[in-house]
Amino acid sequence: MKTGLSPKTRRNISRIIPFGVIWLLVGWIILFTQEVASGSQTSNPNGTIHLTLEVFVFASISVLLLGLLVGFIEIFWLENVFSNRSLAKEIASKMGFYILFFLGVMIVLYPIAASIELDVSPLDAKVWEKFTEWLTGMDFISTLVTLGFSLFLSLFYSEISENLGYGVLTNFFTGKYHIPVEEKRIFMFLDMKSSTTIAENLGHISYFELLKTYYSDFSDAIINNYGEVYQYIGDEIVISWTYENGIKNNHCINCFFAMKDSLAKKAKAYQTKFGVAPTFKAGLHYGKVTTGEIGALKKEIIFTGDVLNTTARIQGLCNSYQVDFIISQELVSQLNLKNDFVTTALGTTQLRGKEETVELVTIARV
Structure with missing residues (x-):
């Protein structure tokens, strides 16, 4: 309970x-x-x-x-x-x-x-x-x-x-990352499917309105699963968790499915307003990053580390495997999935620009 x-x-x-x-x-x-x-x-x-x-x-x-x-x-x-x-x-x-x-x-x-x-x-x-x-x-x-x-x-x-972002402002005030620190974090790179085609069909203004609605509809799912929006990059969102928050109660996994549910519930509204119901694919991975304030003309709190590149590469393989969600086996081994999810091994692959191989898994709800 x-x-x-x-x-x-x-x-x-x-x-x-x-x-x-x-x-x-x-x-x-x-x-x-x-x-x-x-x-x-x-x-x-x-x-x-x-x-x-x-x-x-x-x-x-x-x-x-x-x-x-x-x-x-x-x-x-x-x-x-x-x-x-x-x-x-x-x-x-x-x-x-x-x-x-x-x-x-x-x-x-x-x-x-x-x-x-x-x-x-x-x-x-x-x-x-x-x-x-x-x-x-x-x-x-x-x-x-x-x-x-x-x-x-x-x-x-x-x-x-x-x-x-409230969390970013709080960190600036407290000076939490004024001196760079190393921490373990989970990242999700989430990308809208067929975004180029959708943008061409809608035009710039309507596509921008679609993105605003699309991002807004993810808010509750992200907040309720302790996620933090790190960046919006066009139609891509980078969501981050501290390791503890992401692992606890499988928040990083539940967030993906909660976002899927949010879009599914509003599919008719999207069709009515924009003529299309957007969907997305995502990659999930974890690792160590260095976190700190950076910038002279504009201050930002950024994460640097190989885990970001690796997560982006994992997300980029969704089309190749014809799945919406790919997770590293390394992260899956840290979770307690119990009987709520079904995992399917996708095999081991060498990511673009990487020498080491990564074992990948896709997950579905029971």
């Missing part, structure tokens, strides 16, 4: 948490800066809520929850609503939405904070007098600027994360 959170849920949580952290840190910085700068003196004393321990705790919890709420809305809704706009237009549209949203939030939160400071009910007349003073003073403008700045930082983080 499976227990715990699914990989997709864990990924979403790990993407939402930075929003809360960004908002909390910015909130603290601005809160203390304003308190020190004002020296308890303000141009609008009747509308200002002074910093007490209770107010600080309430403000911290509120800002943290607000940041997490922004992250939730961003990932589960707005990320898709504005996905077809440019970066500048997307951020501007989202900020317009959030400003209106925040105005509503402030109308709720300010009276609560004021009631805590005054030790009265939120419905007390003193609270609403203070709220009116605040709305007509510079502190209200300052609050809007603070929210806008926090919002801009969190949206900027979101867009950079989306473009680089």
Whole structure:
């Protein structure tokens, strides 16, 4: 029986948490800066809520929850609503939405904070007098600027994360690969069948739209099996796993079949929209790679090692063997396939450009 959170849920949580952290840190910085700068003196004393321990705790919890709420809305809704706009237009549209949203939030939160400071009910007349003073003073403008700045930082983080990939961005921040390291990884090279013919029939624009849909439909299968997209190369995708994640529960094998299922379920939709239902072939292998940051004008985290060339060569043999999936016997020997899969030996072959031979296997579900 499976227990715990699914990989997709864990990924979403790990993407939402930075929003809360960004908002909390910015909130603290601005809160203390304003308190020190004002020296308890303000141009609008009747509308200002002074910093007490209770107010600080309430403000911290509120800002943290607000940041997490922004992250939730961003990932589960707005990320898709504005996905077809440019970066500048997307951020501007989202900020317009959030400003209106925040105005509503402030109308709720300010009276609560004021009631805590005054030790009265939120419905007390003193609270609403203070709220009116605040709305007509510079502190209200300052609050809007603070929210806008926090919002801009969190949206900027979101867009950079989306473009680089969350895992890559995290590795850049933590400096995990600032110094090259050697690690054991599993790679899958996946290539669309008859892509040249499909591209010629559809034309450049329609083919590009097909690729966007095609890549998107693989997302859940990759995430749910702990895979990481290393590269998109035309119609080819390179997926990678740490050795432990790829071996555990046969994630690297299950990912292939989950992607197959995803395309099969949407075959009619592809036929209706593009006049063709794409299929793919893949090669799978593992080995040691050196992983590190590289580049002067553009930083990337890359893998170098013979395993990448070998996996690409294995994938290139799918047509020769007339199968969709080829795996090295070396990797199969590391897996615990039990009775879920049937393996068929393809023999030993010498890969192009290689001196050593490789034993190959194809796998099918029972």
